[in-house]
Every structure is written in C-alpha cells, then in structure tokens.
Amino acid sequence: MLKNINYKYVLLLAFLVTGISCSDDFEAPAEEPISTELVIELGTVINDSYIGNGVQWDPYPQAYKFWDLPIQDVDWQKMYDRLDYMKPSFLRVVFGSYDKYAHLGADNYNPIIFLEGMERILQYCQDNNITVMLGDWGYNQMDVNQNRIFENRITNAAKYVKFLVEEKGFTCIKYYTTVNEPNLEGSATEGDYDLWKRTTEAFYRKLDSLGVSSKVKLAGPDIAPFSDNLTNWVTDMTADLGDKVKLYDIHTYPPKEAMYNGVYERTLAAYKNAAPAGTPIVIGEYGFKYETGTSQIDQNLYNANLENINSSANIALDSNTLVDEYFHGVDLIAATMKIVNAGYSGAINWNLDDAMHSGSNSGQDLKVWGFWNILGVEILGNPQKEEVRPHFYSFSLISRYMQNGTKVFKVNIPRLVGVDAIAVENDGKYMIAINNIFSEDYEINVKAIGLSLSGAKKFVYKENDRTVDVNGYPTPEEENLSYDFSAGETLSVPGTTLTVITNFDY
The missing domain is CATH 2.60.40.1180 (Golgi alpha-mannosidase II)
Known part of the structure; x- marks a missing residue:
C-alpha cells in the first residue's frame, strides 16, 4: 500500500532538505491526491545511442612507482571477473606524464616505463569493446605562473597517445582530455581558460601532425562545476575549438539535497543546453563528496565522513568513506538516473578502486572512493577491504544493462x-x-x-x-x-x- 504522504508532508520535507526553517503555525494547503x-x-x-556507464580506472601510479607493490596476477584476475559482471562500456583512464613516459624528467620520453598498469587496463578494455576516454592530469604540459605551454612536452603527450593506439594496438582509446578539471584552483591551469585552450589547441595540432586525430578525438572541457555558472567554458570552447572537440564532458559532485530539490536536474540541463545541439555530452566523473550542500542531511553525512577519516591514518582527506554504507548505492543510482534522463550520453563514476590513489607517496593514506581496495591485504593486512562494497550491486546493474548503443526513452x-x-x-x-x-x-x-x-x-x-x-x-x-x-x-x-x-x- 502507498503510505499516507500528504501535501503538507512533502512541503515540510522540502523545507528540511533546503535548510529553511518553518514555524509551528505553518498552514499547509488542503491535501491533493498524489499520482x-x-x-x-x-x-x-x-x-538513441548511449555510450555507456562505467568507472574511472587509473593505472595505479603510486603502487608501481613509489610503493613497489605491482598488482599481482590473482588481483588483476579478481578485478577482471568483477568487471565481467559489471560490463562497463565506458571507462575513463587518467595518468600523469611524470608517472609514465616522463618519469626521469619533464622533458624526457620513454613510453615503455611503468607501462604495466596502463597496459593491463587498456588490454581489458580492448578485449571487451569498452570505449576509453584517456587523459593527462596536465601538470607537466604548462606553467601557469609563466603563462606558457611547453610545445616539446605536448609533442611527447601526443606521441604517447600514438604509441598506445598504433604500436600497442589499443584502438579502444576513442577520446582524450588534456587537463583534468581545468576550472579549479589546484589544477594544472588554476582556472585559466585561455591557458587550457592554448594547451588543447597545441595538443590537437600535434596529434593531427602524427596522423592520429582521426582515431582519437578531443573531449572537453572536463570542468568540475558546482553550480550552473560556468557554462561559458562550454560556449567558449565551442567558439574557439569548434568541431575539433567531438565529445563534451563535465564532472559533477552534487550534494544529497540536490537529489530532492531539482537543483541537480537544472545544473545538468544548463550544461547540456550550452553544448551544440546534437553533440554528445557525458559526465566524465561523478560521485558524492557530501560536503557541497547546506542542508542538515549533507551536514550529517559530511560529519560522519570526516569522523571516519580522522579515525584512521590509512584514509586520505579526499575520501568518501560512506561508500561502505548501503545507502550510498541508492544515492549513486539517483544521480545516475538524473544524468540519463537529462539526455547525457554516458556517466563515469569516481572511482573503481581505493588502491588507485593515495594522499601522499607513502601508500598508507588511501583515497577511499572505490568499489573495493584490491591491495587491502598488501597495504592494510585486511582481506575484507578487497571484497566488493554494497554499491557494486546497484551500479553493476545500471552499467550491465546499458551497453553501447542503448536507446533511452x-x-x-x-x-x-x-x-x-x-x-x-x-x-x-x-x-x-x-x-x-x-x-x-x-x-x-x-x-x-x-x-x-x-x-x-x-x-x-x-x-x-x-x-x-x-x-x-x-x-x-x-x-x-x-x-x-x-x-x-x-x-x-x-x-x-x-x-x-x-x-x-x-
């Protein structure tokens, strides 16, 4: 039976979610039937052709470079088996040149160094027809303080893409982003649109000169807006780069209150409407930080997460420890469904595995966001950390049954x-x-x-x-x-x- 939810109750919930108080003498309108x-x-x-849902799966840079803990075959196979069930058809893979080909110096180029993690991930994608959006964090390619880009390093970045696609045969790489979240302070561009534009234009020219631009398309602007006031990045990119960009891409981390009050839908609509009609747009990274809202709901969740972080030296500050909680699996699907119904063409959850990133090079303060920690035994001595978390269940279903080419009604x-x-x-x-x-x-x-x-x-x-x-x-x-x-x-x-x-x- 439908429980007795009346009009007054719905209004009261809206007041609670948005943080607005209401007095005891509040008079609700007469009840109306709810369909x-x-x-x-x-x-x-x-x-009419959804790309797919999936995850960010980065090539374990710290495990290979700093921790001397290369992922063992048994753990790779465990992850492959789980992904076989999830059936993601869209993955994002991001790396830093300093963790790969430029390990020995920003101007160096050695494409085979620290290749294993990247190769293992891309081979799985190649074998399973998964569309990959590859990207660089961007820090080596420019100097924001000098307002300059480094042409030789951008050339190396394009050469690395050519190496992966043509020499290694990873034709699953369909898109590339030059700088992660370029609108934010702390990113390689520190929010400088012009610097991002010049970097991206230079990368496209290099990729085109190498004969790879027809195989790997640009995606962007890859910004992380927390409201609808950055649509100029999308419209400016359209004006400046035109059809060089084939996939529009933004990141979103909504508060939980936005799952109730329509704010997330309005934000999604603003960025989709800013992109040219008919051009696919995806959410290249999304999840919940539970720190971006003003409601009591978000404040309680934020406090619970912060308490968990402060209780353990093994958790980095940039974590969402509430991935351990059952309700996170429902929250994540609420956001996913709003993305799908807003007309986006794909959604990539941040992220697959705690072991991908650490707050420092020690390997002890992991960024907890994943569906598991594949190095739970090796790093923490805790095999339970390697088990699937509850949201694996919910997200796997929405990924599994929305393969590339899916029609959305x-x-x-x-x-x-x-x-x-x-x-x-x-x-x-x-x-x-x-x-x-x-x-x-x-x-x-x-x-x-x-x-x-x-x-x-x-x-x-x-x-x-x-x-x-x-x-x-x-x-x-x-x-x-x-x-x-x-x-x-x-x-x-x-x-x-x-x-x-x-x-x-x-």
Whole structure:
C-alpha cells in the first residue's frame, strides 16, 4: 500500500532538505491526491545511442612507482571477473606524464616505463569493446605562473597517445582530455581558460601532425562545476575549438539535497543546453563528496565522513568513506538516473578502486572512493577491504544493462519524494529501473503502451537479504516473470531501494 504522504508532508520535507526553517503555525494547503502512475513514452527517445556507464580506472601510479607493490596476477584476475559482471562500456583512464613516459624528467620520453598498469587496463578494455576516454592530469604540459605551454612536452603527450593506439594496438582509446578539471584552483591551469585552450589547441595540432586525430578525438572541457555558472567554458570552447572537440564532458559532485530539490536536474540541463545541439555530452566523473550542500542531511553525512577519516591514518582527506554504507548505492543510482534522463550520453563514476590513489607517496593514506581496495591485504593486512562494497550491486546493474548503443526513452515519473526511473532498450531487450532514495514505501503503476515482457528478471537492491551469488554479484530475486505494461503493472517499491526489471538474457 502507498503510505499516507500528504501535501503538507512533502512541503515540510522540502523545507528540511533546503535548510529553511518553518514555524509551528505553518498552514499547509488542503491535501491533493498524489499520482502513482509512471508512464514510459516509447515514442519519445531522448538518446538513441548511449555510450555507456562505467568507472574511472587509473593505472595505479603510486603502487608501481613509489610503493613497489605491482598488482599481482590473482588481483588483476579478481578485478577482471568483477568487471565481467559489471560490463562497463565506458571507462575513463587518467595518468600523469611524470608517472609514465616522463618519469626521469619533464622533458624526457620513454613510453615503455611503468607501462604495466596502463597496459593491463587498456588490454581489458580492448578485449571487451569498452570505449576509453584517456587523459593527462596536465601538470607537466604548462606553467601557469609563466603563462606558457611547453610545445616539446605536448609533442611527447601526443606521441604517447600514438604509441598506445598504433604500436600497442589499443584502438579502444576513442577520446582524450588534456587537463583534468581545468576550472579549479589546484589544477594544472588554476582556472585559466585561455591557458587550457592554448594547451588543447597545441595538443590537437600535434596529434593531427602524427596522423592520429582521426582515431582519437578531443573531449572537453572536463570542468568540475558546482553550480550552473560556468557554462561559458562550454560556449567558449565551442567558439574557439569548434568541431575539433567531438565529445563534451563535465564532472559533477552534487550534494544529497540536490537529489530532492531539482537543483541537480537544472545544473545538468544548463550544461547540456550550452553544448551544440546534437553533440554528445557525458559526465566524465561523478560521485558524492557530501560536503557541497547546506542542508542538515549533507551536514550529517559530511560529519560522519570526516569522523571516519580522522579515525584512521590509512584514509586520505579526499575520501568518501560512506561508500561502505548501503545507502550510498541508492544515492549513486539517483544521480545516475538524473544524468540519463537529462539526455547525457554516458556517466563515469569516481572511482573503481581505493588502491588507485593515495594522499601522499607513502601508500598508507588511501583515497577511499572505490568499489573495493584490491591491495587491502598488501597495504592494510585486511582481506575484507578487497571484497566488493554494497554499491557494486546497484551500479553493476545500471552499467550491465546499458551497453553501447542503448536507446533511452522519456519517462514521466510520479512526483513521489525520492523516486527516479529510467527505461532503456538495446537490440530488442529492455530494462526498467526504479530507484527510491527516500524511506517511504510506494506502490507505482508502470505503463508503456505496446510493451510486454516475458522471461523477465527482477533484481532488488535492498539493505538486508538481497540476493547474491558466492562472489557477491547480484542475482535475480525473481525470474521468468511476465509483464503487460500496456495494461499497467503495479510494482512495490520499498524505501531506500533500487528495483530493476529486465528481459536481457544475461
């Protein structure tokens, strides 16, 4: 049964989420009935060729360069097996030239040094037809204090891409970003748009002169906005670089309050609308910092995360320790669904593995964000850290059933607090997914004229008693189900859960 949620209750929640207080004498309008109907418009396609969902998987620079802990074969295989289930079709891989070909000096070039981590990741992507967006943190290519770029180093960066694509055969590399989050202080450009533009133009010229620009396309601007006030980076890039940039890309780290109040949807819309019509735009990095909001919800989460960080020398300040919590898996899907429904063409979660990065070179203060820590035994002496975290379940389903080329339909979602939904199709198979980040249980009537599914599976990501196999991978709660969505199907959607219905045969 739909629990008794009235108009006054919804308004009160809005006050709480946005941090606005309300007095005891608040008078709510008369109750209005709340629709529980979710309508999938199969005739309205908001994206006809989704690139995919995936993760950032960087080539373990500190493990190889500083810790003398190269990833062992058994651990690589463990990760490959998990990714085989997740089936990401879009990955971001970022490195620093100083951790690779320029290890011996900014002007040096040796493409085979510290290659193993990169090679292992790219080989997996090549073998599994995964689209890769490669990138450099950018620090060696310019000097922000001198307002100059280093042409020879940019040449080496382009040569390295050519080496990976042509000599090593990693044609899975389809896109490249020159500087990570160039709008931010602390980035290689320190927020200087002109310096980023000149660097990116120079890199394109080098890549083109090497005959690789037709194989690897530029993506950008790769900015990390925390509101909708940086769309000028997108419009200026369009004016200055034109069709040299084939994929638009931004990063987002919304507060949890933005999952409720419509702010995240408006932010996503602002950047998509700033890009040229018809040009694909992706979220190249996203997650939750729980430090960017003003609500009590975010403050409580921020305090809990900070307490965890301060309690252990093994956790870097730049961490989200709440990835250990079940609810993070629902939060992450709420953001993912909003990205999909905003018309974006892909979403890459930060990140796959705690062992990828450390706050220092010691290897002890890891940046905790991942689905696991593959060096949990080697670094921390704790095998439990190598197990999959709860959000592996929820994110794997949304990645697994949205392969490259997926068609995304418009969904009219009922105005129930905390509810998001997506509906997709690929090669005649469908996935309908409903996420509920709120604590209330709902019954939702799902309609889609002309759609019936047989032999369908139903997965439910829930805190207790969720069905998994011996590896911790999701298994269906029910199988061989039939749905007639033309007539309407009523689905129970408990609080703080993800429900996935699909007739994909894997």
